[in-house]
Amino acid sequence: MGPAAEIPLLEGPVLEGEFVRLEPLAHGHAPDLARAAEEDRGAYAYTWVPSASTADVYVTTQLARRDAGSIFPYAQVDPASGRAVGATAFLDPRRRPEDGTMFAIEVGYTWLAASAQGSGLNTEAKYLLFRHAFEVWGVSRLDLKTDARNGRSRAAIAKTGATFEGVLRNWSRSWAPGEDGLLRDSAIFSITREEWPSRRAALEHRLAELTPR
Numbered sequence: 001m002g003p004a005a006e007i008p009l010l011e012g013p014v015l016e017g018e019f020v021r022l023e024p025l026a027h028g029h030a031p032d033l034a035r036a037a038e039e040d041r042g043a044y045a046y047t048w049v050p051s052a053s054t055a056d057v058y059v060t061t062q063l064a065r066r067d068a069g070s071i072f073p074y075a076q077v078d079p080a081s082g083r084a085v086g087a088t089a090f091l092d093p094r095r096r097p098e099d100g101t102m103f104a105i106e107v108g109y110t111w112l113a114a115s116a117q118g119s120g121l122n123t124e125a126k127y128l129l130f131r132h133a134f135e136v137w138g139v140s141r142l143d144l145k146t147d148a149r150n151g152r153s154r155a156a157i158a159k160t161g162a163t164f165e166g167v168l169r170n171w172s173r174s175w176a177p178g179e180d181g182l183l184r185d186s187a188i189f190s191i192t193r194e195e196w197p198s199r200r201a202a203l204e205h206r207l208a209e210l211t212p213r
Contacts, residue, residue, distance in 0.1 A: 008100065009066070009069045009072075010066070010071065010072035010093055011072065012072045012132065013132075015074075015128040015129065016079070017124040017125075017127070017128055017207075018079070018124065018207075019121045019123075019124040019207075020076055020077065020078070020121045020124050020128070021078075022074040022075070022076060022077070022128055023074060023084075024074060025063065025073035025074055025075050025087060025089075026059070026063075026075070027059055029059065029075040030058075030059045031055070032075075032085070033050060033058070033059070033075070034050065035052070035083075035113075036083075036084065036085045036086060036116070037050050037052065037111075037113070039114040042114075043152065046146070046147035046149060046153065046174075046176050047111050047147075047150075047153070047175055048109065048111075062109070065091075069093075070093075071089045071092075072089060073088075074087065074088050074089060074129075076088055076121065078121070085112060086111050086112035086116060088111075088125055088129065090107060090129065091105070091106045091108055092105070092106045092143070103139060103140045104139055104140060104143065105137065105139050105142055105143070106142070106145070107126065107130070107133075107142065107143070107144055108145065120207065123159075123160070123203065123210070124207055126203070127200075127203045127204070127207065130160070130196070130199070134191075134196045140192065140193045141191070141192050141193070143188065143189070144157045145172070145186045145187060145188050146186065147184045147186065148167045148184070148186060148187045149176075149184075150187075154187050159206075161191060161195070161198070161202050161203065162189035162191050162199075163195070164187065164189050165188045165189060165190055166187075166188060167185050167186065167187050168185065168186050168188055170183040170185065171183065171184065171186035171188075172186050
C-alpha cells in the first residue's frame, strides 16, 4: 500500500427515505443547524452539538476532518420542510493494509433538534447509513459508541439492533459540560455483516409501523 496521502477519502451520496434525507454536510446547512441546536439543549449533556454562534465553526471543523479522510459528515434534513434538523457521520474507516479496502466503519457525531427526536427520523437515518455501509461499501463490521453515562443514547443504539460489547475506559474525548480536556468511558456497540440481514429486517419492520410526518 502506498503513502497515507493515497488512501481514498470517504465519499457518500445523498441517502433519502420517507422521514429523512441525508445530504453531504455543507456550509449552506449552518443556519438551519444553528436554529435546530437551540430548540432545546436539554438532551445534549454528553453530545457535541454546536450553538447558534458556533454552527459555522462546527461545519468547517467537520469538513476539514472529511478532507483529511477521517469522516464523511451528513446533514439530517426533514423532507417536509427542507430544513436541516441535525447531523450525523461515517467515521474512523478501518482499511486492510495490503490493499486499502475498507472493512469497518463507525456511525457517530449524531444529534437532532428536539422537535425531530422520537419522530422516526433517527431510526431511518441509521437504517440508510447501515444499509450503505454493508451493501455498498461491503464492510464486515459497523461500530457505534457513546458516553457510557448517556443512558438515553445507549437505549437508542440498542434499538437499532446493535450488540453491546462493553465499556472502554478513558477511550475518547468527553463532550460533557465542564469536562474540557478530560476523557470519557465509551460504551461500544456493533453490527457485523452476518447479523445485518436480520437487523435490516427488524429496522424495516419498525419503519413500516411509523407514519411519515
